[in-house]
Amino acid sequence: MSMLSRFQKMNPKVLYLLVLVVVGLPLIRPINLPIGVSRYTELFHSQVESLKPGDVVLVSLCFASAKAPEFYPQMVAALQHLIMKKASMVFVCWLPEVTPFTGRLFTDLSFDKRGLKYGTDYVDFGLIAGTATAMAAFARDVHKTAPADVRGTLVGDLPLMAKVKMATDFHLLMSFISIYTEDFIGQVQTPYKLPLVTGTDGVSFAGTLPYLASGQIRGILNSMVGTAEYEKLLKMPGKGTSYMDAQQLSHVLIITLIVLGNIALASTRALERSRRTKE
Amino acid sequence: MVKFNLRKDVAFAIVFFVGVLTAVEYFVALPDLRRIVADLQSWGTIIAAFSLGVGTINLIVIHGRRVSSRTQGYYNNFVLLLALTVTILIGLWGTNMHPAYQFIYFNALVPSDTAVWSLLAFYIASAAIRTMKARTKEGVILLITGILVLIKNTPAMGVIWGGFTIIGEWLLSVPNVAATRGIMIASAIGIIALGLRVLLRQERTSLGG
């Protein structure tokens, strides 16, 4: 069997092993491949950069726990920027499985050590069940929909919430959403015409672009690539940057194998054609 | 004589009343209507919270049935029920911010979820290599655009030649947006149709009809 035919009939397990090596090695020994910055990340960055101290940002979480490796570094980078801009933050979760992440964010980003006071600078409402209905209700009347925060404190006792009664009191919507994007845009962003920036996973990115084109979304972080680009803009390399070597090399591997596969296919076809001509 | 089914007819009346009111309120600026719909929506969030509990009860019933009837692999169902009970008890006792709850969540649930999700890396690689072959005209288009978008998502290639980024962004911003918009518009029309069928009581699978 020629090299080309062997390549075409490659055992999938060999391919899986190649992917494992190409993804695993750079995580152990980083290569530091260059990272550019895309237009989508620049738009996200400039929207956050335009915030003034004291502006209130609604941070929404709505993703499956399986996508934590894509979304968590995004949230870390974005919240770092919000802290730098001295923005106030209101956290809301639209899915039950994502609620523990807010606590972890506060710990990992050392909210308390950085002088951020709970209730004044940031508030966590935890889960508000009901997706589209919950989003619409929250946007219409925050206090009625979320009468208490995740710690049980009544919303009226939270100083930050004195100036936030409905969606129009937020200066920016920042969402980390993999599903129910259209619900959030339809129930919160569009009716109140609020600026929205969003972090997405790689699978949802292409489907989110129409909202960017129509102006409903002002900036997008495209999964790990977007996180790395954002960290570059902030000059704060983190998990996004460290994962990019693995991602980039895996892309190069796939592109190489696709090209080789097509060369093999073309050569095999040419050989068969010449064999048939000879006969 | 019209037969009156208390469960179905009352349920439909509620669906119709709430549906029409919510739809009208979106377009009409009447403060009283706004107040009524705000109340209805907050009731909706309370009902949704209860439905999470109903989902859990469903799980307990389905898996409990399998354990009690000793169906094949029932020990898996038993482990699920045990994990469910432990997690619920810890959550009720210490909320989801408790270290024990966080330990279970971040050291059991998230890693197992992400491990299964990460299988996608291998499957995408094998699917892409297998399918992106220049066998037909459409196949060639898929091959070229697929490679260009893959290159666009490899920033190092963009640093080598800026043209890759421009082409990739054009592919994503123009043909992709056009196609996605078409599907989104069709999907939105489908949602209008579904909503209409439910409001007109023409949708058989809703309300157990």
Place this chain on the structure above:
Amino acid sequence: MIPLVPGRSSAMIILISAAFLIGAMLFLSRIRKMTPKVRKVAGLTAIEESIGRCTEMGRPIHYAVGRSSLTGPSAAETIAGLSLLGHVAKLSAQYGVRLIFTNQLPEVQPLAEDIVKQGFLAAGKPEIYNSQNVRFLSSFAMAYTSGAIGVMYREKIAANFMLGGWYAESLTLAETGFNLGAIQVAGTTQVAQLPFFATVCDYVLIGEELLAAAAYVSEDKVQLGSMVGQDFVKVVAILLIALGAILRTLGVDALYNLFRL
């Protein structure tokens, strides 16, 4: 004079017009003044062929409807998937093929059990219904995926039907079916998942084709009438988009401004 919310008048007119068109077609087909015809989608023929293949190989069918909730905006996909489940259940009973349904939505479980039972009854073989073959695995996507992969490998399925609302778990399941050599028919309206299905599955029902296939097999006049109404609305939308694009290119903003009212 009814006060309207500013900026939503055009949306209201569009909604009322679309609802009127769809409602009119629905009503006409319900009172049998119109017999809507929908072309047979290629995927439907593939479903029947696949079941025949399973009979020859003596291996079961795997069927799943994904995880669009029945109470959410994407409920139409799950409803379509359940309609097709009834069709597949009837055919599988006729051909004597085992049908395994895996589920990740608790609210769908009793519906699915009933639909499969009714399908077997319609084929005249209610005695072969086994509730163990209608399996709720988990409402967590990845837990469901692991369970479904296990079922597919252990049962050595010969056909895999994934018709409904699919999200993250779609490619993993489709690749598993491919590795098993199963013939695969998939359909969803979720844009992000269509490329995965298109690359891995043998037949794909793209977006509205899934809903059309379900309407076709159910022969429900209401669903068919609704589909025809939707098609009329789509034609109007296409004409407006084309007109709007031409006008804006020529620098005429009248239509654009009209839609911003």
